[in-house]
Amino acid sequence: MIHESTMRPILLVEDNPVDLDLTLRAFKQRNLSTPIQIARDGQEALDWIPRWEAGETMPLVILLDLKLPRVDGLEVLRQLREHPVSRALPVVVLTSSDEDRDVKEAYRLRANSYIVKPVNFEKFMDVATQIDLYWCLINHPPQ
Amino acid sequence: MIAAKLPSDETERLAALRLYDVLDTPAEEPFDDLTELAARICEAPIALISLIDKDRQWFKSKVGLDAAETARDIAFCAHAIHHPDLLIVEDAALDARFSDNPLVTAEPHIRFYAGAPLVTPEGHALGTLCVIDREPRSMSPDHQRALRVLSRHVMTQLELRRRNKEAAELRDERIRLIAQLEEEQKTLERRIAERTAELTRIERKNDQQLALAEQSRRALLSLLEDQKLTEAALRLSESRYRSLLEMAPFPAVLSSLRNGTLLYGNRRAETQYGINREQGIGQPADRFYQDPEQRDRFAALLQKEGRVDDLEVRMLTADGRPFWALVSASVVDFDNEPAIFSAINDITERKRMEDEVRQLNVELEERVRQRTAELATANKELETFTYSVSHDLKAPLRGIDGYSRLLLDQHHDQLNEEGRLFLNNVRQSVDKMSKLIEDLLTYSRMERRSLQNQGVDLERLVATILDERKADIEAMGMTVAVSLLGLSVRADAEGMAIVMRNLVDNAIKFTRDSRPPTLSIRGTAAEKSVILEVTDNGIGFDMQFHDRIFDIFQRLQRSEDYPGTGVGLAIVHKAMQRMGGRIWATSSPGQGATFYLELPR
Structure with a gap:
């Protein structure tokens, strides 16, 4: 089932330029057409909240790195959950860390999914494909 | 002439x-x-x-x-x-x-x-x-x-x-002097050793003497009690017990129960505490207590219990020298008057040693406390370090692999065959590096994570792991035999899975050239533990390397022959250690290997 949501973007919160570039390229390699918005640190991600409140299009999903400058990923998640506008917004943690405490803390703050970034680029592209497929096509997000 | x-x-x-x-x-x-x-x-x-x-x-x-x-x-x-x-x-x-x-x-x-x-x-x-x-x-x-x-x-x-x-x-004289000096030093060392031995002996003797003194006191006491039986017996035994008391191998005194005056001190009381006719006898007994109130407490205890055993109290000798006394006392008849018969042993030296031991204990505890704090800090640092490793070390690898792959993909035609080979080698290296980081993180986590102690069903666990490795096992035509029916151990489930996974992977790796490769996993229950045997028919190892195979980064094979990070068995060893189990192995080159795991049931 395909929704009219194809125009709604993915918000990618990523500070590492290489990871950022690779993520964009992975989407491109697999011909994934969902538009991607970018926040380069935690604060930039949080800056979206007033804009959504003002009526700008909400993303379908936020791909959130944990280790971020200024405001770290878990703090971003906590604040997203505090604001009514983003309380139910799907957030997928996409990070290098597979530390137990990060996983636990992310789910405690109501992350919707937790994915460890693979080192291998094929696997990374698989991950990108599946994220796009699931969160942008199959999943039915709140309006 | x-x-x-x-x-x-x-x-x-x-x-x-x-x-x-x-x-x-x-x-x-x-x-x-x-x-x-x-x-x-x-x-x-x-x-x-x-x-x-x-x-x-x-x-x-x-x-x-x-x-x-x-x-x-x-x-x-x-x-x-x-x-x-x-x-x-x-x-x-x-x-x-x-x-x-x-x-x-x-x-x-x-x-x-x-x-x-x-x-x-x-x-x-x-x-x-x-x-x-x-x-x-x-x-x-x-x-x-x-x-x-x-x-x-x-x-x-x-x-x-x-x-x-x-x-x-002069030289001869020097040589002679040196020889003499060496001789003297040897003598000195010998004397120190002798003196040390002597001190140890004295210490032991002290304890023995205290025990002996107590024995004698009790013997005397029973004599004193016996003498109450009859007048005849009294007369017969009075001189006997007096001389016994006089010669007793511990200091003893008699004081009046009525007015607390010191009535008598035996020979030891005189030599050790200076109590004799000139000083001491006839004086109030509380003068011999550093804190006179202690004497009242002693008397009260004696009244109440009829006897005092092994009371430690600070006393004074007749000439006022303080000492720690171990006092045992009871009430007896002396010259037809109730008197307190006290055996007073000097335990100052023992007290001093006890104080020393106490002081040492305090110091030791302080050092343990410090060390614990240091360890906690170190552990915390290690955790932070590991956390950074998992984040920061993997990110650049992802870049290297990603761009290598993109080069191979998008610039395929600009690269000649050698260029493509290089890039593939780069990607292989990244893969190795990535595995190494994973293994190190596993090892490090195994070192510090808190473990559960739960019942782990071995049969189910091994089945799961073999299932994970099914593709490899089938591809190499490996024969697998499992005999674990109904066995379970007390362990951490995750730790146990890591152990078994590593051992199965190990067997798969080293039986690569065996025809056909075999793997047997069997368990036997002992009274309190279960022993697991994981046997393969791979290349084995020389037993002289037994301990080394469990050390981190130790490899017995060249990595191009048998790829690996050299961390796997170290993880296994660490896990077994932390779960309170044991691991060892038997093998010889070319004859396969058996790993034994022992865990509590």
Whole structure:
């Protein structure tokens, strides 16, 4: 089932330029057409909240790195959950860390999914494909 | 014949000669060389180094003469030592001093004599270097000069010889002193060892004596009680128990129950605490307590219990020296009056040792506390470090792999075959590096994560792991036999899974060339534990490397032959250690290997 949501973007919160570039390229390699918005640190991600409140299009999903400058990923998640506008917004943690405490803390703050970034680029592209497929096509997000 | 007078410095001269310690010593080359030279230069058949002793002249070196010495009164040289320069006798037969000298009239028939004195730096002439001829002759100035020079050389040699000798003596003395010092040190060490042993013995003896004292006290006490039985018995035993008390091997006192006056102290009480007729006896007993109130407490306890056992209290000797006492007391009859019979042992030394031990314990605890804090800090740092490793080390790898892959993909045509090979090698290296980081993180986590202690169903666990590896196992045609029916262990489920996964992977890796590869996992239950055996028919290892295989980064195989990070078995070892189990292995090269795991049931 395909929704009219194809125009709604993915918000990618990523500070590492290489990871950022690779993520964009992975989407491109697999011909994934969902538009991607970018926040380069935690604060930039949080800056979206007033804009959504003002009526700008909400993303379908936020791909959130944990280790971020200024405001770290878990703090971003906590604040997203505090604001009514983003309380139910799907957030997928996409990070290098597979530390137990990060996983636990992310789910405690109501992350919707937790994915460890693979080192291998094929696997990374698989991950990108599946994220796009699931969160942008199959999943039915709140309006 | 005229014999030479004694020189005016004769005593000192003889003393100097003794100092050179040369008389009656064997011939020595340097001296013989000089005599030889003198004879040759002066063209004389005889040359001598003659030393004038008290009654003789003795030849240290001689050419053309056999005699070792002659009497001093016929010696030409005895004359020569009076001459500051040379004594030259051109024809002895014409010289009143020598014409009838037996050395002239008979062998060796001296006619010509020239002697140069050998003068010490202090000016004592010890003897001469002389040349002798059987024909009368004169001596050229050249020869005279030569003889003087040579005589000085003889003196130099004598001097050198003396110094060498002194140096040798000094050295011997040093060696002797060192040996003596070493001997003394050994003695000292032995004495220290003996003293230490003695102290240990004394300490033990002290304890024994305390026990003995207690025994004697009880024996006495029962005697004292017995004596109450009958008047007759009292009379019979009074002198006996008094002498027993007097000779008892512990200090004991009797004090009046009525007014607390000290009535009696035995021999030990006198020697140890100075209690006798002159001081102590007749005084109030509380004077012997550092804190007199302690005496009241003691008396109250005695009233209540009828006896006091092993009370530790600070007391004073008769002359006021404080000590720690171990007091046992009971009430007895003494001269038809109730009295307190107290055995008082000095335990000051024991107390001191106890204090020392206590102090040491305090220090130890403090150090343990510090160390624990340090460890906690270190652990915290390690955790932060590991966290950074998992984040920061993997990110660049992802970049390297990603762009290598993109190059291969999007610039395929610009790359020749070698370029593509390079990029694939880059990606393989990234893969290895990534695995290594994963393994290190697993190891590090295994070190610090808190473990559960739960029942783990081994059969189910092994089935799951074999299922994970199904593709590999089938691809290599490995025969797997599992015998674990109903076995379970007390362990951490995740830790146990890591252990089994690593051991299965290990077997898969090292049976690569076995035909066919086999893996057997069987378990046996003992009383309190389960022993698991994981056996493969792979390349095995030499048992001399047994302990090394469980060390981190230890590899017995080249990584190109059997790829791996060298961390796997270290993780297994760490996991087993943390779960309170044991792991060991038996193997020999080419004969496969069996890993044994022991875990509590």
